Amino acid sequence: MLFNSLHFLIFFPIILILYFCTPHKYRWMILLAGSYYFYMSWKAEYIILIMISTLVDYIAGIQIDKAITKKKKKIFLGLSLATNLGLLFAFKYFNFFSDSVRALLSQFAIPLDPITLKVLLPVGISFYTFQTLSYTIDVYRGKIKPEKHLGIFAVYVSFFPQLVAGPILRAHDFLPQFYIEHKFEYVKAVSGARLMLWGFFKKLVIADGVAITANIVFNNPGDYSGPYLILATVFFAIQIYCDFSGYSDIAIGAARMMGFDIMQNFRAPYLSKSIGEFWKRWHISLSSWFKDYVYIPLGGNRVKVGRWYINILIVFIVSGLWHGAAFGFLIWGLLHGLYLIIEIILKNVTGKIKINHYAKRFICIGYTFILVNIGWVFFRSNNLSDAIYILTHTFTNVSDIIVGGVLIFIIIFILFISDLMYSNEKIRLYLKRLRGIGFIRWLFYIFIILTIAIFGITKGLPFVYFQF
Amino acid sequence: MTDFTKFIKRVIILLVIVIILLLIINQLYIKIILEKQRLPRNQRQFIEYKTNNDLKVIVIGDSLPAFAVNPAYLNNSFNLATPAENFEQMYYKVKWLVNNEPDIEIYVIQYNYHSFNYYRIKPYYFTTYWKNFMSYDELSYAKDSPKSTIFFEVLIPVIGKGEEIVKYIRDWKDLRDPKRKRWLTTKIENGWINDDTVFPEDQENTTKVAENRVYNQFSNYPIVREEVYTEIFFDTLKLLKDNNKKVVLIQYPLTDEYLTALERDINIHEEYKEIDERIESFDYKILDYMELFRYNQTLFVDSDHLNFRGAEIFTKKLSKDISKK
Numbered sequence: 001m002l003f004n005s006l007h008f009l010i011f012f013p014i015i016l017i018l019y020f021c022t023p024h025k026y027r028w029m030i031l032l033a034g035s036y037y038f039y040m041s042w043k044a045e046y047i048i049l050i051m052i053s054t055l056v057d058y059i060a061g062i063q064i065d066k067a068i069t070k071k072k073k074k075i076f077l078g079l080s081l082a083t084n085l086g087l088l089f090a091f092k093y094f095n096f097f098s099d100s101v102r103a104l105l106s107q108f109a110i111p112l113d114p115i116t117l118k119v120l121l122p123v124g125i126s127f128y129t130f131q132t133l134s135y136t137i138d139v140y141r142g143k144i145k146p147e148k149h150l151g152i153f154a155v156y157v158s159f160f161p162q163l164v165a166g167p168i169l170r171a172h173d174f175l176p177q178f179y180i181e182h183k184f185e186y187v188k189a190v191s192g193a194r195l196m197l198w199g200f201f202k203k204l205v206i207a208d209g210v211a212i213t214a215n216i217v218f219n220n221p222g223d224y225s226g227p228y229l230i231l232a233t234v235f236f237a238i239q240i241y242c243d244f245s246g247y248s249d250i251a252i253g254a255a256r257m258m259g260f261d262i263m264q265n266f267r268a269p270y271l272s273k274s275i276g277e278f279w280k281r282w283h284i285s286l287s288s289w290f291k292d293y294v295y296i297p298l299g300g301n302r303v304k305v306g307r308w309y310i311n312i313l314i315v316f317i318v319s320g321l322w323h324g325a326a327f328g329f330l331i332w333g334l335l336h337g338l339y340l341i342i343e344i345i346l347k348n349v350t351g352k353i354k355i356n357h358y359a360k361r362f363i364c365i366g367y368t369f370i371l372v373n374i375g376w377v378f379f380r381s382n383n384l385s386d387a388i389y390i391l392t393h394t395f396t397n398v399s400d401i402i403v404g405g406v407l408i409f410i411i412i413f414i415l416f417i418s419d420l421m422y423s424n425e426k427i428r429l430y431l432k433r434l435r436g437i438g439f440i441r442w443l444f445y446i447f448i449i450l451t452i453a454i455f456g457i458t459k460g461l462p463f464v465y466f467q468f
Numbered sequence: 469m470t471d472f473t474k475f476i477k478r479v480i481i482l483l484v485i486v487i488i489l490l491l492i493i494n495q496l497y498i499k500i501i502l503e504k505q506r507l508p509r510n511q512r513q514f515i516e517y518k519t520n521n522d523l524k525v526i527v528i529g530d531s532l533p534a535f536a537v538n539p540a541y542l543n544n545s546f547n548l549a550t551p552a553e554n555f556e557q558m559y560y561k562v563k564w565l566v567n568n569e570p571d572i573e574i575y576v577i578q579y580n581y582h583s584f585n586y587y588r589i590k591p592y593y594f595t596t597y598w599k600n601f602m603s604y605d606e607l608s609y610a611k612d613s614p615k616s617t618i619f620f621e622v623l624i625p626v627i628g629k630g631e632e633i634v635k636y637i638r639d640w641k642d643l644r645d646p647k648r649k650r651w652l653t654t655k656i657e658n659g660w661i662n663d664d665t666v667f668p669e670d671q672e673n674t675t676k677v678a679e680n681r682v683y684n685q686f687s688n689y690p691i692v693r694e695e696v697y698t699e700i701f702f703d704t705l706k707l708l709k710d711n712n713k714k715v716v717l718i719q720y721p722l723t724d725e726y727l728t729a730l731e732r733d734i735n736i737h738e739e740y741k742e743i744d745e746r747i748e749s750f751d752y753k754i755l756d757y758m759e760l761f762r763y764n765q766t767l768f769v770d771s772d773h774l775n776f777r778g779a780e781i782f783t784k785k786l787s788k789d790i791s792k793k
Contacts (some may be wrong), residue, residue, distance in 0.1 A: 006616045020472060186471035193479070442482070449486045454493065455630030 001041040002462060003250045004204055011038065012254060015160075019258055024181040028151045031258075035160035039123075042164075046122040049087055054150075054157045056083040057132040061139045061146035061153075073140055080136040084129045091122055096325030124164030126322055130289055132157055135171040137293055144172045152178045161254040165247045165463055167265040167285035174260070182259025192256030194445075199249030201448050203463065204456030207242035210235040212457075214380070221386050226396040233373050233390065236380045241270065243464045244283070270372070273364035275339040278372060286322070290315050309344075313337040323379070328387060332379040339371050490624060497626040501636050504652040506534075507550050507597040510659050517546050517658055518569065525790075526565060527659070528558055529578025532720040535773040537576065539658040541783040542790070545576075547659030554591055555583055555700045556610060557598070562704050564601040566711045574790065575708055579717040579747075579754060581730075581740060582685035584693040584701070595621040662776050667723065667768040678725030678771035690733045698743065705750050716790055717747060717754045721761045721782060726771040755789055757782065 001007050015034040022030050040047050060080035067073045089097075095116045105111075135156070138144045147153040156175055162168075217224050217232030224232070248265035255262045265284050272278035279287050298311040313334065320333020355363075374391065381387035435441050502508055517523065525545035527537045533549035548561065558577070565572060592598050592611045599607065599622045608615040620627055636652075655662040671677045686692050708715050722730075730736055737744075747754060760782070761767045767778030774782055 006614065006620075184470070184472040184475070186475050189471070189475050442485075445482060446486055446489065449482075450489060450493070451630075453486075453490055453624075453627050454633065456628060 001038050003247065004200065004463075007041065016257060020184050028149070028155050028178060031155045031159065032151060035155060035158040035163060038160035039158065039163060042123055043120065046120075049091075049122055049125065050128060050158050051154075053084055053087065053128060053132050054154045056080055057136050057157070058147070058150055058153045060136050062148070064136065064139050065146045077136055077140045081133065084133050088125055088129050090117065091119055091125055093321075093325045127166045127168055128157055128163060130286070130322075131168050134168070134289060134293060138171055144175075147171070147175055149178075159255070159260075161251040162262060165244070165251070166283075167248055167251065167263050168289050169262065169285070173263065177260050180259075185259070188259065189257050192253040192258075195249050195253030195256065197253075197445065197448055197452075199246040199251075199253060200452055200456075202242040202246030202249065204452050207239045207246060207464075208457035209455070211239045211243075214239055218380050218386070219382065221381070221390050221393075226394050229390045229394055233377055233380075237270070237369075237373050237376050240376065240379075240464055241266070247463045270369055271365055272368050273361060274368055275336060275343050275371060278368055279336070279340075286319070290319055294318060309341045312340055316340070327384055328378045328381055331384070331387075332375050335375050335378065339375075490626070494624050494626040497629065497633065501629075501632060501652070502596070502625055505594070506654055506656060506661070507594045509656050510548065510550055511597055511600055513656065513659055514546055514548060523569065523572055525574040525576060526569075526572050527576040528561060529553065529576075529580075529718075529720075530583060531661075531773055532580055533576070533578050533718065534659070535661045535663060535769060535775070536720050536779050536782050537786065538660045538662075538776075538779045538783045540660075541780065542787045545658075549578065549659065550597075551661075552591070554586075555697045555704065557591065559700050559704045559707070560598070560602045560606060560610070562707060566707060566713065572713070574714045574716060576716050576718060576786075576790075577704070577708075579719050580722075580758075581692060581736060584697045584743075585686050585688065586694055586697065596625045660779065662779075663769045663773070664776050665769045666766050666775060667770055668765045671770065674723070674765065674771065675725050675729075678723060679729040681771045682726060682729040686730070692734065692736065692739050693743070701743075702746065705747070705752065709750055715750075715752045717752055718786070719754065719756045719758045720772075721757050721759075721767075721774060721778065723765055723768050723771050724762045725765075727758065727762060755786070757785075760785075 001011060011034070015030065018030050018034075019027055036047055036050075039050065057080050060076045063076040064073045067076065098115055135144075135147075139146050147156065152175065155178065156169070156171065159169070159174075214232045214235040217228055218236065221229060221232075245266040252262045252264070263285055267281040267284070269278055269282035272281050295311060295315045298314060299307060300311065301308050303311065316333040316337030317330060318333070319336075320329040320331070323329040323332070353360075377390050378384075378387045381390060503512075522544050523546055525542060527533050527539070527542075527545060527547040527549050529549040530553040531549070531551035534547060534551055537545075537547050537549070539545040539547050548565075553561075562575065562577075565575075592607065595607065595611070595618060598610075599618075602610070604615050604618055607613075607618045611618065613621075626633075639652075668674055683689055688694075705715065744754065761774075761778060764778075767774055767781065769775045
């Protein structure tokens with residue numbers, strides 16, 4: 001089921017009403033039934049994968065806690081890792097791996113008929129796999145106690161608002177919330193509904209709107225010159241941000257309406273002044289997952305400098321591959337890793353440059369945005385040769401660039417203005433005061449809903465991150 | 469009042485306001501923009517015509533027949549062709565006509581080669597128009613959208629039409645000048661698009677215009693035919709055959725610039741020989757007018773559409789040829 005479908009607009013109020021009309025003790029049943037229904041409306045049989053993941057991790061969690069010896073704990077942790085990563089590998093990476101082996105062997109003139117699995121990638125598999133993995137690893141590390149209630153644990157794995165595209169929740173944050181009786185709170189419900197509305201606006205009006213142009217150019221980059229290639233790249237940057245953060249807003253808003261608090265996944269990422277900062281603002285739940293479960297176990301920055309850089313590269317390559325089994329994602333990850341390493345190396349030099357505060361801020365935001373966009377070219381292009389074509393033809397027909405540049409500037413300005421509203425304390429306070437005036441608040445809601453209805457793309461295009 | 473009832477009450481009030489406003493905007497959109505566009509006007513004229521006249525001949529196809537056939541010179545006919553109509557849409561239209569307008573005897577079907585290629589942008593954009601000829605199931609299948617979405621698109625056509633509204637506001641001043649913006653002010657008479665533009669006078673580089681047109685229409689050039697459209701085309705012919713309808717297949721006139729661009733790397737007739745033979749097995753004749761005005765640019769609006777002068781000469785000839793048949 002897509003958030004941007006009539007199906008969801010009927011489904012969600014029903015679940016919300018049922019949830020609050022059901023005694024606290026049985027609410028997990030509503031959420032579990034709702035979550036499974038939500039997932040099964042896409043492809044019913046794939047719910048089995050979620051059930052397998054749930055059962056294995058539930059048992060593994062309890063057994064790890066019960067086990068007295070480290071060895072036994074490791075066996076159950078291994079079982080959980082093998083099951084989850086095994087399913088992920090089989091459904092997401094097997095064909096890529098098989099094709100890569102074939103390509104490698106063909107370089108040495110060794111023919112190989114590759115085995116490929118004709119299976120559809122289960123929606124959200126990377127998200128719920130990482131969520132359950134964090135649970136068993138945390139139980140193994142003794143950070144949390146295992147969840148004894150299978151039903152509640154099943155809801156934790158499959159909670160419908162964030163099931164297919166995150167944010168990736170941590171057990172210690174989320175599981176205790178099931179034991180608190182959520183009473184319907186007007187303020188929380190309004191705040192959740194408002195966030196959902198904003199998410200729908202971002203997805204249906206902005207993301208799907210700019211996607212039309214971005215898709216046309218990225219599907220046939222050879223037909224376009226520099227300004228169009230730049231425009232399409234910036235449009236894609238806008239698309240992926242509004243699409244993904246729009247989804248997160250809807251997820252967080254829906255959960256909030258039911259009384260749950262879900263972590264923020266984006267904090268105005270395109271206003272970052274460095275790549276390091278970008279990763280603290282973009283897809284926060286995944287970045288922090290990699291930090292806690294890959295980067296720190298590798299030694300983080302408490303190792304020799306060379307090893308530290310390798311750790312960074314490993315994290316970003318794995319992050320790239322998490323997005324998909326393709327060389328474009330791999331290069332995207334590698335590129336961000338390299339950006340970060342270069343940033344660390346140059347930190348001492350750039351830190352000494354004396355420049356006006358605002359000018360420095362502007363330059364830093366600009367250069368970060370450009371670097372991120374170069375990465376998006378690899379992320380979005382249909383193949384590597386397209387990506388290289390785009391990057392090498394960016395400055396063709398330069399005379400048209402001024403026109404394209406002005407257009408891009410306007411778009412970025414419009415986009416950032418909304419983020420600025422949230423990041424600037426003064427603007428936030430002013431908006432809060434404005435929000436206090438009921439009439440203006442209602443006018444704003446009406447305007448947003450009408451804009452979604454009239455300008456939104458009604459085709460029900462899936463969210464970009466569903467494919468991961 | 470509990471928080472829950474307060475919330476529900478306010479959501480309902482908000483939705484009621486939004487729905488009322490949306491319905492007002494919808495009505496304004498229908499009156500000011502939608503009803504003035506070619507397809508809804510064509511449909512209104514069609515209903516009016518069949519109510520007041522004896523409809524015997526129907527012209528079906530895309531913009532080529534829409535510009536080329538003036539029903540004033542073809543007895544008891546109506547031009548139901550609409551711009552950018554593909555063979556799938558033609559099939560549904562014919563199916564509806566066969567079932568609902570049994571008095572129609574002759575179907576004048578377009579058989580120009582570009583329709584065997586997928587190049588149409590936004591097919592079924594006017595859901596309200598296509599709902600006249602298709603069921604919700606058919607539209608849902610054709611548009612690859614849920615039936616509920618189709619239902620709302622038909623009920624409240626303004627949904628998702630923001631771009632069109634912006635276009636209207638942008639063109640508002642120019643819309644008063646029928647020469648400058650044609651999308652709302654085209655003259656339509658019994659479905660025929662009456663355009664007085666003259667190709668060489670209107671375009672600086674006629675060759676370039678024709679080349680762009682051809683390579684847009686035949687986007688996989690020199691591959692000039694897609695199997696899926698071929699089969700739908702023959703499904704339409706079979707449907708007409710099964711219902712004992714008289715069919716006239718027309719290849720509409722094209723300019724020299726267009727034909728030269730089309731035949732740059734291929735012999736188009738050779739490419740379509742197999743299709744021609746299949747048509748003959750239906751015992752249907754093809755009337756090939758592609759070269760009729762090849763060297764007479766002044767009869768065209770652009771590289772492949774006839775203007776009002778061209779339409780008059782062409783339809784008179786067509787009328788004679790149909791009578792001979």
